[in-house]
Every structure is written in structure tokens, then in C-alpha cells.
Amino acid sequence: MRKIYVIGIGAGDPDHLTLQAAKAIGRADVFFLLDKGEAKESMIELRRRMLKAYARPSRRIAEGRDPDRDRKPDDYVGTVEDWRSRRSAVTEALITEHLLDEETGAFLVWGDPTLYDSTIAILDEILARGTITFSYEVIPGISSVSSLAAKHRVPLNRVGRPVQITTGRRLATEGWPDGVDDLVVMLDAGQSFGDVADADIYWGAYLGTADEILRSGPVEEVAGEIKRVRAEARDQHGWIMDTYLLRRRDPLDGSPPAAAS
Known part of the structure; x- marks a missing residue:
């Protein structure tokens, strides 16, 4: 069975990373990153520093393109649901292609994964489709x-x-x-x-x-x-x-x- 960690990495301070999160990073074989196509080099650099400090030297990075969405839609709920569905398709493709049997993958989530973040809902949507199987664990972070x-x-x-x-x-x-x-x-x-x-x-x-x-x-x-x-x-x-x-x-x-x- 493949396993995935959803890891809260804090609001931006490298010291926000908890011991539990650092240990989970150290156990992961693959890290999934969705590029938002925005000028966020400082956020990318923080992830790099965390991986350099805590991840295995052999860890792999699988990157995908985060789908665009209308930020000021007339139908906000419908727009977000459509975006999540398209995002889940990208995420499922990454997991299918890059996470092998018995391996562990990880998503590094800003703040806390349970507060205004879509990763948990997206993984549940993927599992509900039934095309791939995996277990996942959520690691809380400082929001x-x-x-x-x-x-x-x-x-x-x-x-x-x-x-x-x-x-x-x-x-x-x-x-x-x-x-x-x-x-x-x-x-x-x-x-x-x-x-x-x-x-x-x-x-x-x-x-x-x-x-x-x-x-x-x-x-x-x-x-x-x-x-x-x-x-x-x-x-x-x-x-x-x-x-x-x-x-x-x-x-x-x-x-x-x-x-x-």
C-alpha cells in the first residue's frame, strides 16, 4: 500500500516546522509540488531548505501545474468545486506516475492542512474515484x-x-x-x-x-x-x-x- 503524508509546514518561519513534521519529511520518498505560476520564489526556497535539512538525499520531487481559476466568479462555490476537481486530476496523475508500491509520498502544506486548504478534500476525491489506492496521514502545522x-x-x-x-x-x-x-x-x-x-x-x-x-x-x-x-x-x-x-x-x-x- 502506498502512503501519503499531508504535512503542515507552518506560516513561513523555518522554525515553525514541528518535530513530527520533520520526521515525516525524513520518511518520504517523493514530494509532490503544484506550481501556481506566480512569483513566489521565497516560498519555493523555504521548501528547498526544509528538504535539504530533513529529507533523504535520495528523495524525488514530482511537479505539476496548478490549474488556473477565476478569483472573482459569480458562482464562487461552483467555481471552487470545478477547480478542485481539475486539481485532483493533476494530483492523481502525479501520484499514479511517481509513487511506486510501498513508497511514501508527501505534500508540504503552508500553515495547517485543516484550515482553508484543499489537499485533504482533493485526496478524498481521488480515493472516492477508486482508480488508485493509498492511505494518508495529516501532520498538523502552525497556522x-x-x-x-x-x-x-x-x-x-x-x-x-x-x-x-x-x-x-x-x-x-x-x-x-x-x-x-x-x-x-x-x-x-x-x-x-x-x-x-x-x-x-x-x-x-x-x-x-x-x-x-x-x-x-x-x-x-x-x-x-x-x-x-x-x-x-x-x-x-x-x-x-x-x-x-x-x-x-x-x-x-x-x-x-x-x-x-
Whole structure:
């Protein structure tokens, strides 16, 4: 039986790699990489450093082209499902061609594989088709959410209160969820935080890397600065990965908000 590791490698700092992840990298025969065709040399270099440090000298790398998709579709769910289906076909072809019987393969996943990542769903889709068989194991990683809170030295939640993780698209279309004081927002190309009132923001980009950027404060005071810095960084690097925590200034449970730094 062939085996696959889905390995969370952290948000960008090489030290985010856990001992469990390092050991799994050391057991893998083949590493599967999907090229997004974007200017992400720094992300590729981090993977190279991890493989050089922890992988077997005999390990192989199998690369495929990640299918393109519309980033602003009218039917978001349908577009993502179509993209995942096409991505699963590319992934299945890589596994079929490059992973031999009794060998172990691995996917190196940014952050944590269980949080806004498609690798698990894609592997399940491949297995459901029944054309190839393998087992797989998920190795958790340090997510950008955990890294963001640590960098800003704030907890994600307040005493006895929930914290919710959502996307920029949902924040823009549905607004702030009811009953939630602390809201983590990911995948927000539209920078929906600009329309939020009476809240503090803790924002970070390229977390854990040499290019890391942090900003925080009342939304009405720092939103413009964040948008400017974000646009400049994206132009400079050709890509950006950012996330942020929104914190109500007047929490529903009456507890004092943590001061923005």
C-alpha cells in the first residue's frame, strides 16, 4: 500500500516546522509540488531548505501545474468545486506516475492542512474515484492564525467568549457574525475590514518570513495605512498572504478589550 503524508509546514518561519513534521519529511520518498505560476520564489526556497535539512538525499520531487481559476466568479462555490476537481486530476496523475508500491509520498502544506486548504478534500476525491489506492496521514502545522496572534501578543478570544474564523468574502457580504466579539479573517483580497466600525484590527502579512509586516490599531485609524502597505508589498513581491483579527471595542460580555499595539 502506498502512503501519503499531508504535512503542515507552518506560516513561513523555518522554525515553525514541528518535530513530527520533520520526521515525516525524513520518511518520504517523493514530494509532490503544484506550481501556481506566480512569483513566489521565497516560498519555493523555504521548501528547498526544509528538504535539504530533513529529507533523504535520495528523495524525488514530482511537479505539476496548478490549474488556473477565476478569483472573482459569480458562482464562487461552483467555481471552487470545478477547480478542485481539475486539481485532483493533476494530483492523481502525479501520484499514479511517481509513487511506486510501498513508497511514501508527501505534500508540504503552508500553515495547517485543516484550515482553508484543499489537499485533504482533493485526496478524498481521488480515493472516492477508486482508480488508485493509498492511505494518508495529516501532520498538523502552525497556522497563520496562531502566528498572527503570537506576533501581536494577543489571545484570539476573550474570557468565555467565542472566536470565529471566516473569509473576507463572507465578511463583505454578510457582515460581522452575531454573538462574536473576535473575528479572524482570511483570504481577503478585497480588504473588507475598511467597512468595519468600532473595532481594533491586528493585521499581518508574510508572517514568519523576513518580509513580515505587522500593523494594529483602531480600524478607522489604520485601515488606510494597511491598504497602502499591502498594495506596495504585493507589487514588490508579486503575491501576498495576509490575515487579521478584528476585535470589538465594546465586547458583548462587558470585558475590557485588549489594547492595540
